[in-house]
Amino acid sequence: MKIDERHLIQLAAVVKTGGVTEGAALLGLAQPAVSRTLSMLEQRLGEPLFIKGRRPLQPTALGSSLAEYGLVMLAASRKATDLVESFRVGKSGVVRVGGTPFFMDALIAGLCAEFQTTHPDVRIEQSYGYFADLRAALKADQIDLAICPIDILDEGSGLEFQQILPGRNVIACRVTHPLLLKRKLQPAQLLDYPWVAPPPGSPLLADLRALLLSFGATEIKIRYSGGSLMGVINYLKAADALTVMPHSVVFAQRKDKSITALPINIPHPERALSILKRIDAPRSPAVDQFADFVRSGFETLRHLIKRHEESVVWGV
Amino acid sequence: MKIDERHLIQLAAVVKTGGVTEGAALLGLAQPAVSRTLSMLEQRLGEPLFIKGRRPLQPTALGSSLAEYGLVMLAASRKATDLVESFRVGKSGVVRVGGTPFFMDALIAGLCAEFQTTHPDVRIEQSYGYFADLRAALKADQIDLAICPIDILDEGSGLEFQQILPGRNVIACRVTHPLLLKRKLQPAQLLDYPWVAPPPGSPLLADLRALLLSFGATEIKIRYSGGSLMGVINYLKAADALTVMPHSVVFAQRKDKSITALPINIPHPERALSILKRIDAPRSPAVDQFADFVRSGFETLRHLIKRHEESVVWGV
DNA sequence: GATCTTCATAACAATCCGTTATATTATAGC
DNA sequence: GCTATAATATAACGGATTGTTATGAAGATC
Known part of the structure; x- marks a missing residue:
């Protein structure tokens, strides 16, 4: 006999709290709903789940055994809603980010660590590559973000790119x-x-x-x-x-x-460090948050550099 | 955001089997039902659960994470239905049996062990007592069965009693x-x-x-x-x-x-060993099966005794 | 590019769900 | 033992959801 999972959860709530009213409250339901569920369950099973005429409610052997399974489901359900919640605000999920080795090692790795102080449940999968590879990986949905220098004239072609640091x-x-x-x-x-x-x-x-x-x-x-x-x-x-x-x-x-x-100027490359995303692909909130974080991280880096150069003759 | 547990289970089935059709089959549903569930879920969550336009179906990070919880529920649900099934046929549950010490020790304990060779998941909770206590315990629903000698004229009063061995x-x-x-x-x-x-x-x-x-x-x-x-x-x-x-x-x-x-006859007590049950109380199948088992156990015991006495002068 | 499998959508009937209002039942206190 | 009180069961109802079959759309395979 197949039992509706929802019914088992309601049973578990009642057994756990020791009362129909409290159990219903635990689930955010009205008492009659749970009461009817229990009646239907008992009727269908042909076995009582609670010892009749006894208050506080006391489950039968079958009732408490079934309630255990219901409790498992209730816990899983709770965790699932938590997961969704944290995912929606970008607090969990996976960010697959690819980039050029020097930038990744020197700047992004540290930013990842920093990001995870506020987003500990976001897993970051990093990979290395240059523009062509990264673009291909983005299109094949192997990565969510790419961080690499891009020639100003390079066409996005389905990719959104935001410059985050001028090439120098x-x-x-x-x-x-x-x-x-x-x-x-x-x-x-x-x-x-x-x-x-x-x-x-x-x-x-x-x-x-x-x-x-x-x-x-x-x-x-x-x-x-x-x-x-x-x-x-x-x-x-x-x-x-x-x-x-x-x-x-x-x-x-x-x-x-x-x-x-060295205190010597060399020509600027016609290139800027950029964050690349696919335009069409649905990105998870975690990816968006990470991209924002990287962008603002480079923003502050740019200011830092500026202040540094104004205050000291840098490099001497 | 609260997610319907049934939806999570369907998601899990699809992720586990790698296809909507197979997932639906696993749950005994038609494919469109599951397909719709997934669409609704994605719409409500605002996040994709599967990577679009890819077959075989590949879940997103969120999809596979949620599917894990669904899998937990699916397993619990399966176990619950198994439990119910075994309970219905008396293969699981609890039997609370009380009785007079000598009979319990000499005869019932062994029968319990024998019973559990075919019903290993039935737990037997044994207790001792004499008629008055046992009757009270039965009425208070502290035990399911009582096994004790009863005066022939004792009134049942809500109790059903079956004689299983003449008093001697x-x-x-x-x-x-x-x-x-x-x-x-x-x-x-x-x-x-x-x-x-x-x-x-x-x-x-x-x-x-x-x-x-x-x-x-x-x-x-x-x-x-x-x-x-x-x-x-x-x-x-x-x-x-x-x-x-x-x-x-x-x-x-x-x-x-x-x-x-000793080979000497002494007066028969006006009493017979009986199994006592409550008439009104719903008894679990395990209890009924155990009672049957005890009854038939004593049946064979009676025959054994009879044959024994016919073949040898017993006690010499 | 044709075909075949698989998934998505549509329409519909039945069920189930959760609600409020109300009756019934068990416990506690006198 | 009776009443007061709290908890549970029942009733009625609107609405959402579930399942179904039939059919259209989209990938995958050759």
Whole structure:
């Protein structure tokens, strides 16, 4: 005999609270509704669920056994509604975010941790990739968000993108680099030092090539390549090498006092760090909240950078 | 937001089976019913539960999370229906049975064990008592069955009682008792030996008093009293004492070859071992089955006794 | 691109649900 | 034992929901 789950839950509520009235109140129902449910249940089962003529209500063996299962359902139901509630306000769910390695490592990872102090039940699944991969992953619904630098003219084509940081590269080196002592830095001097290449496939690598050629290099001498951000930084710390990095990434490392930027301006790439989303896809509130959080995080970063540059001659 | 438990279960079925059609089949429903449920759920939640335009169906994060809770409910529901089913056929439940100590210990306890080889999920709660207590307990719905000797003229008064064994007492002693060697047993000889009294309050004790007086005793010399069946038997084993016991109880001990009955007839009490139930009270199938089992158990016991007496001169 | 399976929608009847109003029943206090 | 009180059962009703079958739309497969 199949029993309506709702009936079992009502039974459980009554057994748990010890009364029809209280049980109904627990479920937010009127007493007659629950009373009728119990009558119907007993009639259908052909077995009493409560010992008749006894108050406070006392369940029979069958009644209390069934009530246990009802209690399980009641608990599950409660949890489910809680889950929905937290999901609706973006407090639970999954955020799948992909991005370029340097930004992810230097900035987004920390932001994720920060985000989760207020959203502990949101799971973040991070992955690496460059624009083409990320766009494909977005369209295939493998990720919910992408964070990467995008050429201004790149067409969205079904993707929404918000710029969150203007493109700006700097030349990074360790804080003890001899070039930092020079009064006037000539671009040609940069070619005297070994260079470290950003990850293959990254826009930064193209930037580096263009930059070195503009400095008059006939060929590009790369001493080290293939490292992630941590690898590059650790290389830089141990040698007077140079590399190109996003300004924000170097800025994020300022606390370490191990690498910094040379006080020389290099051309802005026609690119801006952006958050990419699919326009059509329904995004969960958690994804939206995370995107907002990242955006505001970069907002404050931009202000930080600005204030920092106004107060000190940065990089010296 | 409160979610209908039935909806969660349907969701779980679909997620579990990987398709609306299969999910509906799992629940014994038509496919459109489940399909509509899912549509309504998504509409009410404002969040998709499945990734659109993808077959086989793939749940979203929210969908699979909710499905987990649905699965819990589904499992509980299944178990509940199983429980009901087994309860209806008397394969589960509780049997509260009270009875007089000697019968319970000597006969009923073993029957309980035997009963549970076919009804392992029936819990038996046994208690001791004599007629007055048992009747009160029955009326107060503290026990479902009582098994005790009842005077033939005792009125049921709302109680149904079935006789399961005629009243018949014997005088019990150890198998090495000297009286067993006598050719002709004179009642007066019995008075030469010490007597053990059945539990206070028991009908047996009254029987014993009446018996001894009828033998011509001026006063009753009780050497030992207050023991349960095990106590009395162990006393008898260690001394040439005598006592009154129901015939069936002594018979049940025959395998031990430690106590037996004197070959002397004593008056039948106007009493028969009976099963008592309340007439009005709804009894669970398990109780009915147990009562039937006990009845048939005593039926075979009666036959056993009969055959035994026909084949051997019992007690010698 | 044709076909086949699977899912979504529509329409309808029956049931069930929850409500308020009211009667009945059990317990407690005198 | 009787009354007062609190709790439960019953009745009646509007509305929502459930299930059904029939049919249309959309992916997947070849």
